Amino acid sequence: MTITPRKWWQDGVVYQIYPASFKDSNGDGIGDIPGIISELDYIRSIGVDIIWICPMYDSPQVDMGYDVRDYENVYPPYGTVQDMEILIAETHARGMRIILDLVVNHTSDQHKWFQESRSSKDSPKRDWYIWRPARYIDGVRKPPNNWLGNFGGSVWQWDDQTQEYYLHLFCPEQPDLNWENEDTRKAIYESAMEFWLERGVDGFRVDTVNMYSKGEMLDAPITDPRSEWQFAGYQYCNGPRMHEFLSEMNAVLEKYDAMTVGECPNTPDMGRVLKYVSAKEKQLNMVFQFDVVDIGQGPYKFQTTPFNWKLPQFKHAIETTQNLIRGNDGWTTVFLENHDQSRSISRFTSDAPEHRVAGGKLLSLMMAALSGTMFIYQGQELGMVNFPLEWSMDEYKDVDSTNYYAMVNERNGGDAEALAAAKAALQHLARDHARVPIPWSASSNAGFSTAKPWMRPNDDYNICNAKQQQSDKNSVLSYWKRMLQLRRHYSDLFVHGDFDLLDKQNLEIFAFTKTWQNRKALVLLNFTARQQELQLPPGAQNQKMELLVSTLDMPGGCLAAYEGRIYMLALD
Incomplete structure (x- = not known):
């Protein structure tokens, strides 16, 4: 039997950083790149090999940086390209690697490519995005299909100037790039990938990786009769040219020995997932399947009640992602949290004061024993939990949360019971919980900033903070360090x-x-x-x-x- 040499990323432990909420170095209330640099030794002390930086590109921040205005620049409150170069060098100096978020299904509507594309139907870049004429039903102008956007509403936005619709699977300010156009793909590889690979980045987490090939864009089946817009994830994910596009992208990445982990929603067919991550297929190194983190979500995520699941469902989801690598050349991931999920202690165990530390340790032990590359989200190592139900809706900053609450309000005429149920679901599942500032100490503003943070720190920062946990051998942080050492010691058994x-x-x-x-x-x-x-x-x-x-x-x-x-x- 031939033994395939292991890749550097297989035994890795990745720590995901959300720049706005990690650490503020200059007192403006927003986390930044120098703040990340200042805590690299802390990150390394946990037992981390790789850091993943969420989008730090120049952006209008409609969707927290996932609307990129310029791939080759940095969002000014976070810092500069030079700051990023220092971060890359300082990460490497500590024996760690660094990956960035690659957001290339869409750009911001302020990106110069889209500005040119929408300038006229004759623009040389018109075909760099996905434009379609209206369809008319009984003389009424309608979008080209009935697809529901990921943040609600239609995926089509009417453009008055050129009298056509453009596609946006996310916010209207996030138009989808047209991957069918070879010139577009080449520009993406050069601007979004090679610009940073040449500066020493070690790879990418690839956002919405299976949405680049859209297929025929036919109407989605009606699953919500109350809405004009229907869930279409199975229509726009995993289209006919996905494998071709990813193979082409991989040819660029291979030159740099760069790792890739793709975000792969709406893909229940494990055969298709395996093709994406098979070593011989040369497309992606691994993907995030959402079986585990989708547990307890409703058909439209928030349309559910908290803890609306049983343990066998959780087991089955983990079994599915673990068995992906059995007897083949694929690879998998281990994760419970990221910037799009609420806190795992609150979701899967209990965040009651008497149980939260035990729950954090339980999940740490479980993850350390699962096969694949491990991903930890900032604050998970501290046992951070969701912020409380008592907080007002003003504290929810995420477009996904505010759009859902507004939709429930509109549909139910402001009914208090419906709004209370919506808020309970948000308190359990909203992305906002992952985005509160990291509590570094019990001092004012949780030690995150000398100014009022852009988002309210969790109320428990006086008892849940990095400074306190670093000196407490019984803390969740100390337990994470212990489990990552154990995982490394028994890497054959636990990782493989x-x-x-x-x-x-x-x-x-x-x-x-x-x-x-x-x-x-x-x-x-x-x-x-x-x-x-x-x-x-x-x-x-x-x-x-x-x-x-x-x-x-x-x-x-x-x-x-x-x-x-x-x-x-x-x-x-």
Whole structure:
């Protein structure tokens, strides 16, 4: 059997940084690149190998930087290109690597390419974006199809000047680029990728990676009779030329040994996912599947009630992403949080004061035992939780949250009960929770800034902050450091081993084994706020076992509330 040499990114631990909320260095209330540089030693001390910087490009910030005005410039409140070059050099000097967010499904409507495209129908760049004439029904002007945008409303925006619609899968200020045009693709590779690769960037997290090929753009099936606009994710994701486009993009990246991790929503077919991440296909190194973080979401994300899920669903989602790499040349990812998700302790365990630390440690132990490249989101290592229900809607800054609340208000004529349900769903699932400033200390403004931060820090910063946790051996941060050391020590078993789910239908205990050659580990996770009997699941009974690690210092004869354990099993 030939052993494929491992790539540098496979055993990596990636730490995702949201620049606006990480650390402010100049007292304007907004996080910035010098602030990131000032805490690189902190990041490295966790056990991180790679940092991922969310969009820091010049942008009008309609969607927090995912609307790029200029790929070759930096959003001024964050810093300059020179600041980025210093960050790249300082990251490398510490033995870490750095990846950026690659946002190339769309640009800002202020990007010079779009300004030229919309200037006239005869513009040389007209075809760099997706323009279509109106369709008329009973003499009334209508968009070209019925697709629902990711932030609500139609995906089509009427342009008065040229009398056509342009496509925007996200905000109207985020027009979609036309990947069918070869000149457009070449410009993307040069401006968005090679500009930064030449400056030493080690790869990219690729935003909305499976949306570049749109297919025929036919009407989506009607799944919401109350709306003119219908969910169309299966129409505009994974179109006919996706593999061609990604192979072409990979040819650029290969020259730099750059890593890629693609954001891959609306892709339930694992065969298609595997083709994206197969080494021999040379398209992407890995993707984020959303099976796990979609748990408990409604058909339209927020149309749900908190904790509207059972543990077997969570197990199945993890099993799906773990089995992606079994017996093939693909690779997978391990993550529970990012800039688009609320906090995992609040979603999957309990953020009650008496349970939040235990929940944070439980999820840390679980993630450390799962195969694939691990991604940690800033503040996750501190056990940050969602901000409280009592906060007013004024504290929600994200366009996704405010649009949803406004839509519920409009549909229900301001009904208080409907708005309360909407707010409860937002308090559970909104992206805003990931975007509150990092609490560095118990001092004013959570030690994030000398000025009032752009977004309100969580109220608990006096007890949940980096300074306090660094000196507390029982903190969530200290536990993360311990688990990442353990993961590194047993990397064959935990990063590359085979995952087998045990007792899938158990509603309280999540149990699985990891196997690598002559080593086997049993992982037991109590996902309840109650003590549970320590019963070995079928498939692990009558085996000699030795406790490797627990989330408790002194584990007892039962599994405590939100306790996790890993046992090493003796193989016959």
